[in-house]
Amino acid sequence: MNKIIWKLFSAFVFLTLIVVFVLYFFVSLKLQNNFELKISEELQSNAILVGDILTGDLLENKNEDIQRKIKTLAEKLDLRITVVDMRGEVLGDSEKAPSLMENHKDRFEIIEAVEEGFGQSTRFSDTLNYNMKYVAVRVDDSGNTLGVVRFALPLSEVQLRIQLIYRVVLLGAIVAVVIALTVAYFLSRSITFPISRMQEVARRISKGDFSEKVNIKSKDELGELAKSLNIMAAELQQKMENLKQMDRVRTDFVANVSHELKTPLTLIKGYIETLEDRAINDTVKARKFISIIKEHANRLENIIEDLLSLSELELSKDCLSKTEFDMKKLIDEVTLGFGYALDAKRQTLSVNHQGDDFRIKADSDKIEQVIVNLIDNAIKYTNEAGQINILLLERQNEITFTVQDDGVGIPGEDISRVFERFYRVDKARSRKLGGTGLGLGIAKHIVLAHNGQISIDSEINKGTKVVVRLPKS
Ligand SMILES: Nc1ncnc2c1ncn2[C@@H]1O[C@H](COP(=O)(O)OP(=O)(O)OP(=O)(O)O)[C@@H](O)[C@H]1O
Numbered sequence: 001m002n003k004i005i006w007k008l009f010s011a012f013v014f015l016t017l018i019v020v021f022v023l024y025f026f027v028s029l030k031l032q033n034n035f036e037l038k039i040s041e042e043l044q045s046n047a048i049l050v051g052d053i054l055t056g057d058l059l060e061n062k063n064e065d066i067q068r069k070i071k072t073l074a075e076k077l078d079l080r081i082t083v084v085d086m087r088g089e090v091l092g093d094s095e096k097a098p099s100l101m102e103n104h105k106d107r108f109e110i111i112e113a114v115e116e117g118f119g120q121s122t123r124f125s126d127t128l129n130y131n132m133k134y135v136a137v138r139v140d141d142s143g144n145t146l147g148v149v150r151f152a153l154p155l156s157e158v159q160l161r162i163q164l165i166y167r168v169v170l171l172g173a174i175v176a177v178v179i180a181l182t183v184a185y186f187l188s189r190s191i192t193f194p195i196s197r198m199q200e201v202a203r204r205i206s207k208g209d210f211s212e213k214v215n216i217k218s219k220d221e222l223g224e225l226a227k228s229l230n231i232m233a234a235e236l237q238q239k240m241e242n243l244k245q246m247d248r249v250r251t252d253f254v255a256n257v258s259h260e261l262k263t264p265l266t267l268i269k270g271y272i273e274t275l276e277d278r279a280i281n282d283t284v285k286a287r288k289f290i291s292i293i294k295e296h297a298n299r300l301e302n303i304i305e306d307l308l309s310l311s312e313l314e315l316s317k318d319c320l321s322k323t324e325f326d327m328k329k330l331i332d333e334v335t336l337g338f339g340y341a342l343d344a345k346r347q348t349l350s351v352n353h354q355g356d357d358f359r360i361k362a363d364s365d366k367i368e369q370v371i372v373n374l375i376d377n378a379i380k381y382t383n384e385a386g387q388i389n390i391l392l393l394e395r396q397n398e399i400t401f402t403v404q405d406d407g408v409g410i411p412g413e414d415i416s417r418v419f420e421r422f423y424r425v426d427k428a429r430s431r432k433l434g435g436t437g438l439g440l441g442i443a444k445h446i447v448l449a450h451n452g453q454i455s456i457d458s459e460i461n462k463g464t465k466v467v468v469r470l471p472k473s
């Protein structure tokens with residue numbers, strides 16, 4: 001299988017086996033050495049003890065006593081005991097009659113024992129026909145050497161005991177391998193589980209399903225990765241929603257543009273056809289129709305101009321041509337232009353200001369467009385005899401102007417949408433008043449292009465307040 005868990009797991013298995021094998025090798029070796037040493041030491045101290053027991057008999061040359069004693073001792077110790085004198089003559093042996101045995105002075109362990117007090121060797125025994133381990137000690141009495149006591153143990157017995165050790169170590173190794181592999185399995189799983197979980201979530205995300213989150217709380221890299229994945233999913237989801245929203249606005253926009261352009265065009269066509277049919281001969285009627293056609297053509301032109309300036313503003317901020325001018329002067333000029341409209345509805349407009357320096361560096365034509373639309377809206381959406389207030393404020397780095405009316409107001413649910421292009425609260429009414437719903441959209445874009453802010457606050461049947469904040473430069 002190609003899964004990470006199996007890759008990790010087999011790496012662990014491989015490592016564990018190597019470690020256990022090496023450990024097994026060295027531990028066994030060390031144990032075997034120790035064990036052999038211990039056997040030698042044990043045999044040596046026992047031989048010394050036997051030498052002590054026999055000292056008296058050796059001194060007095062009581063060979064029968066020696067023979068008798070070593071037989072019982074050998075039986076108790078479960079090994080073969082041989083006693084030789086300084087010349088190598090066998091004085092006693094626990095398994096054979098001494099008289100039948102050859103001289104032992106050339107035996108390696110005996111030579112060593114005579115010279116150094118202790119000797120040992122491992123070799124094939126001619127007498128017994130198998131490999132033996134020999135340990136010999138010299139028996140001394142007040143400076144004189146009396147003889148040598150030699151123990152002999154079949155090597156197979158030693159090896160048997162060593163094999164037992166090997167077996168115990170092997171069992172330990174197997175237990176270690178099993179434990180190591182269990183731990184390795186769970187460790188591999190704890191690493192691969194979060195990965196496969198994240199893989200699953202990522203797969204869902206790629207299909208546009210953001211409902212699942214990765215729930216991994218560990219504080220390691222995997223936890224961090226999970227966190228990032230969740231953040232990424234949330235951001236993606238947000239972006240997708242924004243895109244959907246933008247798409248909706250665009251679709252609405254296309255539908256709206258088509259509709260807004262089609263209505264005047266249909267009317268224009270209708271009047272032209274009527275003119276063609278008969279009205280052209282009726283001069284009075286013809287003039288009336290032509291002026292209506294002109295009015296709609298103007299409207300078409302206005303809409304197209306508005307759309308163009310909107311898209312121009314959207315494309316870049318560079319389309320602004322900034323100059324320094326006085327906001328107060330500009331507002332006074334604009335309000336002057338609305339005199340007729342205000343009189344027609346018997347409305348009053350007041351301009352108040354706080355501060356004395358209203359100079360600002362901005363695109364005066366565009367700012368004028370904003371002011372015109374805000375005052376135009378205030379007049380349009382306020383009943384006869386209404387009151388409109390304009391307040392101009394000078395702040396440290398910015399100039400604020402507020403257009404407030406006591407008109408029809410905007411319902412709460414529409415407030416957030418009035419800046420969308422073509423959005424009108426009451427379509428029929430605002431169209432009758434000549435509105436297309438582009439004014440606030442354009443105003444917002446102009447203000448944003450100047451790094452300013454625009455906000456609207458309204459209460460139905462009480463009035464509306466629009467605040468524009470523009471940086472001085
Ligand atoms: N002062 C106001 N009082 C009440 N409603 C308002 C006011 N200003 C704007 N609105 C509402 O917000 C809508 C959008 O305003 P906007 O200026 O964008 O469009 P418009 O005035 O209808 O048309 P245009 O400005 O393009 O001629 C208006 O149709 C109106 O419903």
Ligand SMILES: [Mg+2]
Pocket residue numbers: 373376377435439440
């Ligand atoms: Mg308007």
